[in-house]
Amino acid sequence: MRKTLYIIGLSTLVFSCTSQQNAKKKQYIPRTPVVQPKTATKTTAEKPRSQITSEHGVEFFTTNIADPAKNDNTTSYGSIVSAKPAGYKVVKTYFPAIAQNFRQRYLILHYTALPDDKSITVLTQQAVSAHYLVNNTGDNEIYQLVDENKRAYHAGVSTWRADKNLNDTSIGIEIVNAGFTADAVGKRTFMAFDDAQVKKVAALVKDIAARYQIPATNILAHSDIAPTRKQDPGPLFPWKKLYDEYQIGMWYDEATKQSFYDLATSTDFQVKYNDPTFIFNVQTQLQKFGYGLDLSGKWDDSTKKTIEAFQYHFRPQNSDGIMDAETFSILQALILKYPTK
Structure with a gap:
């Protein structure tokens, strides 16, 4: 009996020790990970946005x-x-x-052909408008009539270079001025602009052109973009004064113009004047500069009115609609100075 109990006890002890040894063998001992040094990388910090x-x-x-x-x-x-x-x-x-x-790519200048009070009424209560109205009352006020971000109805059917319908891309400035009177044979007499008004226009144009990055080639007369139906702001508007004193808009270099004039007058300019090839060339040059004009090869009404509009802007002392040597030379000088991009 004692022998039997001894054997049972010994077996229990052996089993217990074996189990503990097996347990020790299966015990998980975590390894300490080996951290590899990372290669430093340069990161470009994004510029902070305003x-x-x-x-x-x-x-x-x-x-x-x-x-x-x-x-x-x-x-x-x-x-x-x-x-x-x-x-x-x-x-x-x-x-x-x-x-x-910006959508605002052009500045178009007009005259109202009305006095101050009627100009306000028409431009605010009828189907025509402009962004700004420059009065002639001697004060320091300029009237804003339309938000610059909206279209004003001032340009109508219009073209300049590759662009059409310039209401979509322009700011319109109306200037109070009586426009012109015509005699029995249709000869026009235009009204001068007040110096104080011109200063207002200059300050306004400078501000708008600077903010919207409007180039000199896109500061235009209504007659430039619609020459067959409009005359404003007419030959007495002082484009050269704005260019010389305020660096506004386009003007030709006198020396360049004189070089073209000397060349034109030294050739048979008058002899070839009515040659369809010469007329076609003149029309092409006007179109190249910016005017919307069909190339007919004839001195038709639209061509004469386009030349007249060009003269209103750049040769106001004689705006008869005839492409003489001086007008032709001015056109060449302007094309050279302001090429189409």
Whole structure:
């Protein structure tokens, strides 16, 4: 009996020790990981974007983060207009994209052919308008009639270079002026502009052209963009004064014009005047400069009116609609100075 109990006890002890040894063998001992040193990498920090400002719940973005050399500009001169789709939220997490510019690409100058009070009434209450009205009352006020971000109805059917319907892309400035009177044979007598008015126009144009990056080639008369039906602001509007004193708009270089004039007068300019090939060339040059004109090869009415509009702007001392040697030379000098891009 004792022998039996001894054997049972010995077996239990052996089993217990064996189990403990097996347990020790299966026990998991975690390894300490070997951390490999990481290669340092250079990261380019994203340039911080200028913040959208908010005033009374209205948002504005007043800086430019785009490349002005590409004519890109992100500046907003008014509040940011955003969609409000039902059930969704429009966010400006990535605002603004740098690939954008202004819709306002042209400045068009007009006269009202009306006195101050009637000019205001017509431009605010009828189916014609302009963004600004420059009065002739001797004060320092300029009337804004239309938001610069909206279309004003001032240009009508219009063309300049590759662009048409310039209401879409222009700011219109109306100047109070009586326009012209015509005698029995249709000869026009235009009215001069007041010096104080001209200063107002210059300050206004300078401000708008600078903000929207409007080039000299796009600061135009109504008669430039619609020569067959409009004469404003007429031959007495001082384009050269604006160019000389305020660096506004286009003007030719006198020396270049004189070189072309000497060449024209030394050849048979008058002899070939009525040659269809010469007329076609003149029309082509006017079209190249910017005027919307069909190439008919004839001194037709639209060609004469286009030459007249050109003379109103660049040769006002004689605006008879005839392409003489001086007018032709001025045109050549301007094309050379302001080539179509």
